[in-house]
Amino acid sequence: MRFATFGTSRSLAAVVLASLIGISQVSAQTAQPSAADLRLVPKNEAQIKLSFAPIVKTVAPAVVNVYASRKVVQRQRVSPFFDDPFFRRFFGQQGGGFNQPRQRVESSLGSGVIISADGTVITNHHVIKDADEVRVALNDRREFDADIVLMDERTDLAVLKIRGEGPFEHVAFADSDNLEVGDIVLAIGNPFGVGQTVTQGIVSATARTQVGVTDFQFFIQTDAAINPGNSGGALVDMTGKLVGINTAIFSRSGGSNGIGFAIPAHMARFVARAADQGGKVQRPWLGATVQLVNAEIAEALSLDRPQGVLVTTVFEGSPAHQSGLMVSDLIVAVDGKEVTDPNSFGYRFATKMIGEKTEFLVLRGGKEEVVTVSLLPAPETVPRDTRELVEYSPFEGATVMNLSPAVSEELGLEGLFEGVVVADVRRGSAADRVGLRPGDIIRGINQKTIESTSMLETITKKPPRVWQLDIERDGKVSQIILRG
Incomplete structure (x- = not known):
């Protein structure tokens, strides 16, 4: 009986052991690391020499x-001694040159x-602002003069044309809308x-809008130096x-702290196309104002979260x-691209081409x-009369224009x-x-509403004893009182 019992126990143990072996084999199979988790030793020379060098050789x-460069006229400080004939005997008549502009x-x-x-060539506007002469130096050390074809301060972009025999090595635009956080990028410059x-990093963000560098704030953020x-x-x-034009860094020291910003290629391509079509950036005019949707507005609109921009x-x-x-x-979207604030909306709309149409996805009454919007230029309803x-x-040195949707x-x-x-302003x-x-908007002078540039010029030709100016800036009207 004990033997029989022993025999039965032995058989049961064998079954349990077999089951355990099977389970352990299954567990071992399931516990195998995935390909993404494997740390592999390079198996050949090509893998050991994995490098960004081929990309750099193509782009550099x-x-x-x-x-x-620009020429700046400076007036030197004049010593009163040079007005004295006695001192001029020692320094000669050239002494009077000290009060000549240099x-x-x-x-x-x-x-x-x-x-x-x-x-x-596309570059930043602030690089060539006020320049009298521009030269470019190529990677192979050749240098050429360049003409300024277009400057657009609002996007901080400019287009140049090299004076030289082509063809020149060039780089193609990518679709910056396809860029994702985590993508590897290279920054190349001087x-x-x-x-x-060349520096290397990843895309830290694709739609930074609170940078304060351009009017159309929509930047790629990268940690590439x-x-x-x-x-x-x-x-x-x-x-x-x-994918972008490097344009700014966030730094208190002036050096890179791993927070850099680039203007998306989509915007750069828009400005380059404008240069090809007459050398002037012409953006579509919507004729509406929008505002940010915060948590309070989202709650009032019965939204589960803040999104889009509200038409005001x-x-x-x-x-x-x-x-x-x-x-x-x-x-909430422009041509299928999500908008999250007025800056992202402005970027999406402003990079559309005149003469086409765009579609807004709108929430109305839940x-x-x-809504299909025709892309038209802003009209000049009155001559600007610059x-x-x-x-x-008080207005000497100011250049003024009559306001219209186009000028605005x-x-x-x-x-x-x-x-x-x-x-x-000079x-x-x-x-x-x-x-x-x-x-600045000149709203009034001495309680007279200023309606046109000709009216303003007429007033400046007969100056009053006291100037009472009403100036509007950033939506607020301030009063300035000056002696005539």
Whole structure:
């Protein structure tokens, strides 16, 4: 009986043992690491020499150094001794030259990217701003003069044309909308003027909008080191295509802290296309204003989270009005691309081409609707009648224009279509000393509404004893009182 019992126990043990072996085999199979988790030893020389060098060799010849220079006139301080004939005997008549204006040359250094075989270069506006002469140096050390074809301060982009025989090595645009956080990118440029340099990193964010560098704030953020001199250089992906134009760093020291920003290739391509089509950036006009949707507004609209932009104003006769867009509509996407705030909406809309149509996905009364908007330029409803004021007055040195939707769009003045606007202020002029800035609206002088540039110029020719100026800036009207 014990033997039988022993025999039965032995058989049971055998079954259990077999089961355990089977389970352990299954567990061993399931516990095998996935291919993504494996740490593999390189098996051949090619794997050991894995490198970004092939990409750099392809792209580097298309990245150039940009040298911009401008002549600045300076007036030297005059010593009263040089007005005395006695001292002039020692220094000669050239002593009077001390009160003559002297010229000096200011220069800036940046980078650029050749985007076509004919030598078209795209760079940052701030690299060549106010430049009298521009030269570019290629990777092979050849240097050429370059012409400025287009400058667009609002996007901080500029287009140059190399004066030289092509074809030139160039880089193709990538679709920056396909870029994802975590993608590897290379930044190529000329930091600190030391020569062409390559840094590597990943995409940290694809839609940074609170950078404050351009009017159309929609940046690629990367941790690839970007330093002074990299501005205008190339940010490329692993196929060697251009995904962005390096433009700024976030740093208190002036050096790279792993937070760099690049203008998306989509925007750069838009500006380059404008250069091909006449050398002027012409953006579509919506004729509506929008605002950020915060948590409170989202709750009021019964949204589960803040999203899109809320339409606050629609101007009569504008493309927005003609399309049927309405106040309180919530725009959540432009041509299928999500918008999260006014900056991302502005970027999506402003990079559309005139003459085409675009579709807004709108939430209206809790239901989705598609609104088709025609892409038209802003109209010049009144002649701009640009005038530089030269008479002695607080406006001496200011260039002014009559406001219209076209002028408002060019200067980035949302929703301001009437009055006189300051377009430019000459440095050191009376207008500069008073504190006038481009974009200021001259609403009134001595309680008279200023309706046109001709009216303003007439007033400056007969200056009053006291100037009472009503100036609008950023939506607020301030009063300035000055002696005549």
